[in-house]
Amino acid sequence: MRIQIAKIIVQIIFLYGILLLGDGIAKVSHLPIPGSIIGLVLLFLALQFHIVKLEWVNLGAGLLTSELLLFFVPSAVGVVQYDQIVGIIGIKLVTVIVLSTIVVMACTGLVADFVQKKGAKKV
Amino acid sequence: MSFIGFVSFIGTIIIFLLSKKVYRKMNWIILSPLLICPLIIIALLLITHTSYEDYNSGATWLSKLLGPATVAFAVPIYKNYALLKEHAKAIGASLITGCAVAIISSFLFALWIGLSNELINSLVPRSITTPIAMDISEIIGGEPTMTAVFVIVTGLTGSIIGPLIIRYIRIRTSAAKGLLLGMGAHGCGTSKAFEIGELEGTYSSLAMIVAALISIVLSDTFFPLLQHYLIG
Structure with missing residues (x-):
């Protein structure tokens, strides 16, 4: 159990290192892409070319991805700082967000289903 | 990290794990931990007259994990x-x-x-x-x-x-x-x-x-x- 926890912590620190590397590349290259996405691509390539072994990151990555919602909680609490989100404008904003999210999700899902079915019929 | 910061950090994790447990048990979509957990924390901040800045001095460490979490995908x-x-x-x-x-x-x-x-x-x-x-x-x-x-x-x-x-x-x-x-x-x-x-x-x-x-x-x-x- 204790070894497991130590492993997870070391792996998260390792992932943090890759993030910092991604941040550095983003800064130097002036790409409009955040360091976290560059870090993700780097890690993917490193795994693909066997520079990084899966077991070096598997446990830490598993914990971070499965508890992802936790990392959004402080920002969600932070919404209280914004007066704009309450009152009439707040209701309008939330209405737009809800309607637009429904349309986006429905379109994305329908297109994905449609393309897959079309592909399946050809085979 | 200040005392309030430390309590905020640990407290957020505990409240989050508890809300997850309740969510799993009730299996009600509206009880999403992302809704319930922040609401409980907001209520606690109001009751204890704690400012968001004080809370976030510790809780921000959780937000910072969003970076390595993105890499982890x-x-x-x-x-x-x-x-x-x-x-x-x-x-x-x-x-x-x-x-x-x-x-x-x-x-x-x-x-x-x-x-x-x-x-x-x-x-x-x-x-x-x-x-x-x-x-x-x-x-x-x-x-x-x-x-x-x-x-x-x-x-x-x-x-x-x-x-x-x-x-x-x-x-x-x-x-x-x-x-x-x-x-x-x-x-x-x-x-x-x-x-x-x-x-x-x-x-x-x-x-x-x-x-x-x-x-x-x-x-x-x-x-x-x-x-x-x-x-x-």
């Missing part, structure tokens, strides 16, 4: 790479559609309901992951901090509405379920997708990343056109 993508490659067409087509619809629908609904231009520009990038959404907001003339708030509201909304949409319009394939959650509600949707299954989660992770990249391109090319024709 390389792992499920790596594990399922062959499958993702096989469905590249469906992924590409649905995400380009999703990104375009996200921009157009936010824009039109916001115009229709009568929001100011600055608010509209802050709303448009809301369905993608925070750092990129804030950058795009800046580029197209929005207010990045407002955008960050809209991103979280979208995540919350999407993780609650997403499963209902899947049921209502009868989405069948794992790919479509994952893609719509990741496209519509970034990391929050992805977390929901992993609840449905490993495969759905992987598609959702990919959707979250690819959608962000497509949005960068669209907000530079397609969005200025919309602005030009609709606001003038």
Whole structure:
């Protein structure tokens, strides 16, 4: 159990290192892409070319991805700082967000289903 | 870290784990830990007269883990790479559609309901992951901090509405379920997708990343056109 926890912590620190590397590349290259996405691509390539072994990151990555919602909680609490989100404008904003999210999700899902079915019929 | 900061950090984790437990037991969509946990914390801050700054001095360490967590999504993508490659067409087509619809629908609904231009520009990038959404907001003339708030509201909304949409319009394939959650509600949707299954989660992770990249391109090319024709 204790070894497991130590492993997870070391792996998260390792992932943090890759993030910092991604941040550095983003800064130097002036790409409009955040360091976290560059870090993700780097890690993917490193795994693909066997520079990084899966077991070096598997446990830490598993914990971070499965508890992802936790990392959004402080920002969600932070919404209280914004007066704009309450009152009439707040209701309008939330209405737009809800309607637009429904349309986006429905379109994305329908297109994905449609393309897959079309592909399946050809085979 | 101050004492309040330390308590905030540990307390957030404990309240989060408890809300997750309650959510699993009741299995009520509205009890999403992302809704319940912040509400409980807000109530506690109000009761104890603690400011958000004091709370966030410790809790911010949790927000900082969002960075390595994003990097960590390389792992499920790596594990399922062959499958993702096989469905590249469906992924590409649905995400380009999703990104375009996200921009157009936010824009039109916001115009229709009568929001100011600055608010509209802050709303448009809301369905993608925070750092990129804030950058795009800046580029197209929005207010990045407002955008960050809209991103979280979208995540919350999407993780609650997403499963209902899947049921209502009868989405069948794992790919479509994952893609719509990741496209519509970034990391929050992805977390929901992993609840449905490993495969759905992987598609959702990919959707979250690819959608962000497509949005960068669209907000530079397609969005200025919309602005030009609709606001003038």
